[in-house]
Amino acid sequence: MALIQIDVDNREVLDVLAKLAQRAGNLSPALKENGEDMLASTRRRFATGTGPDGARWAPNTQTTILRYLGSKDRPAGVFGKRDGKRTAKTGANLAMGKKPLMDRGTLASTINYRVTDGGRTLLVGSPQKYAAVQQFGAKKGSLGKRAPWGDIPAREFLGVSAQDARDILDTIEEYLMP
Numbered sequence: 500m501a502l503i504q505i506d507v508d509n510r511e512v513l514d515v516l517a518k519l520a521q522r523a524g525n526l527s528p529a530l531k532e533n534g535e536d537m538l539a540s541t542r543r544r545f546a547t548g549t550g551p552d553g554a555r556w557a558p559n560t561q562t563t564i565l566r567y568l569g570s571k572d573r574p575a576g577v578f579g580k581r582d583g584k585r586t587a588k589t590g591a592n593l594a595m596g597k598k599p600l601m602d603r604g605t606l607a608s609t610i611n612y613r614v615t616d617g618g619r620t621l622l623v624g625s626p627q628k629y630a631a632v633q634q635f636g637a638k639k640g641s642l643g644k645r646a647p648w649g650d651i652p653a654r655e656f657l658g659v660s661a662q663d664a665r666d667i668l669d670t671i672e673e674y675l676m677p
Contacts, residue, residue, distance in 0.1 A: 519675055519676070530614045537623045537663065541623070541657060551657075551659055609626055611625070636652050636654075
C-alpha cells in the first residue's frame with residue numbers, strides 16, 4: 500500500500516477544515532432544505548402523474564373508475580340536482596378527470612419528512628396505511644378481502660429523480676463549503 504501524508508500548518512486552511520468537520524457532523528440544516536425540496540418534487544409527481552424516473556403512472560382501471568363513480572362520498576358538486584343522484588354528464592366529467600392516486604388528496608397532503616440520526620438521515624414518506632401499496636403495487640388477494648378486485652399497479656411517487664439528486668448534492672455542497 501502506498502501512503503502519503505500532508506501536514507498543514509496554515510491557520511486559515513486549518514480553520515476551514517475544522518469548520519468543515521464540524522458542519523459535516525450535523526447536516527440537519529442541509530437535510531431540512533433537502534426535505535422541503537423533496538416534498539415539492541413529490542407533490543409535482545401527484546400533479547403530473549409521473550414517477551421519479553419520469554414514467555407516467557398506470558391509468559385508473561375501469562373497476563377503479565366505476566367504484567369512484569359509485570361512491571356518494573365525493574366532493575360537493577358531483578351530484579345532479581335531482582334527488583342527489585349523479586347525472587350522466589357529471590359522472591362522465593368525473594371519470595374523465597380522475598387522476599391516479601388523486602381522490603381526496605389525502606395521500607399527497609400527508610407526504611412529510613423528518614431529519615433523524617443526529618442530523619445524518621433524511622426520511623420522506625407518508626403515514627397513510629395504503630401508501631406502500633400505492634408505491635409498490637399489490638397482487639390481487641394479497642391484501643385479504645379488502646382489495647379482491649384485481650392487481651394494483653405500482654405508482655411510484657416517492658423517490659429521487661436525477662434532478663433531485665443534483666439538487667441534493669448542490670444543497671449539501673453549499674452547506675459544507677459556504
